[in-house]
Amino acid sequence: MVEERKVPRGYKKTEVGVIPEDWECKSLGELGECIIGLTYKPENVKDEGLLVLRSSNIGDNKLKFDDNVFVNINVNERLIVKKDDLLICVRNGSRDLIGKCALIDDRAVGSTFGAFMSVYRSEFSKYIFYYFQSNMIKKQISENIGATINQITNKNLNSFLIAIPKDVEEQQAIAEALSDVDNLITSLEKLIDKKRKIKQGTMQELLTGKRRLPGFTGEWEKKVMGNIGVTYGGLTNKTKADFIDGNSLYIPFLNIMNNPVVDINSLECVRIDSDERQNKVEKGDLFFNTSSETPEEIGMCAVLLDDIKDLYLNSFCFGYRLNKASECDPLFLVYFFRSEYGRQLFYSLAQGSTRYNLSKDSFNKLEILCPNFEEQNAIAQVLSEMDSEIEALENKLEKYKAIKQGMMQELLTGRIRLI
Numbered sequence: 001m002v003e004e005r006k007v008p009r010g011y012k013k014t015e016v017g018v019i020p021e022d023w024e025c026k027s028l029g030e031l032g033e034c035i036i037g038l039t040y041k042p043e044n045v046k047d048e049g050l051l052v053l054r055s056s057n058i059g060d061n062k063l064k065f066d067d068n069v070f071v072n073i074n075v076n077e078r079l080i081v082k083k084d085d086l087l088i089c090v091r092n093g094s095r096d097l098i099g100k101c102a103l104i105d106d107r108a109v110g111s112t113f114g115a116f117m118s119v120y121r122s123e124f125s126k127y128i129f130y131y132f133q134s135n136m137i138k139k140q141i142s143e144n145i146g147a148t149i150n151q152i153t154n155k156n157l158n159s160f161l162i163a164i165p166k167d168v169e170e171q172q173a174i175a176e177a178l179s180d181v182d183n184l185i186t187s188l189e190k191l192i193d194k195k196r197k198i199k200q201g202t203m204q205e206l207l208t209g210k211r212r213l214p215g216f217t218g219e220w221e222k223k224v225m226g227n228i229g230v231t232y233g234g235l236t237n238k239t240k241a242d243f244i245d246g247n248s249l250y251i252p253f254l255n256i257m258n259n260p261v262v263d264i265n266s267l268e269c270v271r272i273d274s275d276e277r278q279n280k281v282e283k284g285d286l287f288f289n290t291s292s293e294t295p296e297e298i299g300m301c302a303v304l305l306d307d308i309k310d311l312y313l314n315s316f317c318f319g320y321r322l323n324k325a326s327e328c329d330p331l332f333l334v335y336f337f338r339s340e341y342g343r344q345l346f347y348s349l350a351q352g353s354t355r356y357n358l359s360k361d362s363f364n365k366l367e368i369l370c371p372n373f374e375e376q377n378a379i380a381q382v383l384s385e386m387d388s389e390i391e392a393l394e395n396k397l398e399k400y401k402a403i404k405q406g407m408m409q410e411l412l413t414g415r416i417r418l419i
Contacts, residue, residue, distance in 0.1 A: 011414070016136060019163040020414040029158030032122025036154055037113040038071075038079050046072040051111040053081065055089045058102045061133055062186075063087075065107070069114075079112045086125045088132065091116040091151035098150055099141040101132045118154060124164065126175040131162045134408045163413060173418040174411045181404045188397045192390060199386045203339040206379045207332075209371070213382070216375040226364030228326035229286075232279045234313035235270065246270040250312040256287045256302040260334045260387065264306050272312065279319065283307040284330050286320040288337075288358065295356045299346030299363070301337040303330045318360055332376035335383045336368065 011018050014025040028034070038052060049072040056067040081087065085104040089097055103125065104111075113119055122128060131137050137160060144156040165171050205211035209220055235250060246269030255266050272278060281287075281304055288299050304311075313319050322328050336342045345366060350356040370376060410416040 016161050016163045017413060023163050023165050023414050025161055026164055027158060028120065028160045031124050032120055034154040034157045035078060035119045035121060037115045037117040038075060039115045040071050040073060044071045044073050046070050050075060053087055053108060053111050053113040053117060055092055055097060055116060058087065058089060058100050061102055063102045063105060063108055075112045081108060081111050081113060081119055083109050084125050086120040086129055087113060088118045088120060089116065090118045093150060095145055095150045098145055098152060099132060099138060101129065103129050118157060120157065124171065127164065127171045128162065130175060130178045130408055131412055134412055136412065167419060170419040177411065177418060178404065178407060181400065181407060185397065185400050188393060188400060192393050192397065195390050195393065199390065202386065203335060203383060204341065206382065207336045207339045208341055213375065213378050216371065220369040220371050223368055223370050225366045228328055229320050229322040231360045231363065232319045234315040234317050235278060236315065238270065238315065242271045248272040248310050248312060250314055251281065251287065253289065253314045253316045256289060256317055257300050259302055260338055262302050262304045264308065270312060278312055281311050281313050281319055282321065284322065286330055286333060287313060287317045288320065289317050290358045291316060292356055295347050295350035296343065298350040298356050298358045299337060301334050303334045327373045328370060329373060329376040329380050331380040331384065335380060
């Protein structure tokens, strides 16, 4: 028999767990009201007018305005959002998006909201906003999502339980502490976005010769891909069973799509029999995806910079091995093909109408301009250092987000008191 945990002194057991004695367990319906969104017809949609906030207007618990819908109809004042209203997605094709939310700020005041959204209006909305980001509410959402339609109702919302301090100052202190962490996260996200844009601009200048690094001069040389290296295919004749209990490693498709340098911590397993003839990859090889639903994603490129024995390539990409006499830096080529100019080159090679493909023959005919090997290497190092800086900032961002989750768990249950 499992011994029941003793409730600490100064705390009490409630439906939401153990909370301080001077806190309350309340339903959202007791603390505010949920308002159902606006239903409108396609003919009401206009190029301008009243903004209708939808699921696409929420991202990372913040408002965003890159996909807007406007209507030109009269709307009940009750459906006009106010500052600090809590906008909640209550219906969506994806279950994971149910419950995502954002606080209304000055940019959205005076807008309305769509039928798949709900607004929760309460004097406690700033505190409850963080509760919606916690596992305590996410669990209740998961338990109430409809069996046939991915939605929660206003009745569900009103029934959700939260723990809340009776002292308004303590509520405000918790919301402000979490808001401070949010501000740190937002600042870091802006810095990362700025660094990425700087890198893109630097790539465009250095990889096309518009800007030269100090000490480098001279004309760039035209190279034909088929003359400076050879292509080879990925895994062949594999079934689903071969990927269940593999004895060898291979580079998966998304590893190549997402990284200029293959992430060796994200390799996967495949069974390779001793008598099989499969192409092994080598350090310095480049990899290109051969098929995509959009021509812009054709030929996304990555390079292997680690020496790994018996490593293979997924079947949706082809490999490319430079000749020893090519005088090409593989990392330089990766950055070149991932630059705006390089993407345009592959865009012109994409074949198809509904699904786009890249043939090895077309790739081998591709002509590019390159500086000498020393300048290629210098350019690659500059861009690699910028990538490392961005990656370090991204890791820091993930740590901040993890810290916030931990703070919410402690502060919203009263395990840590600020007052």
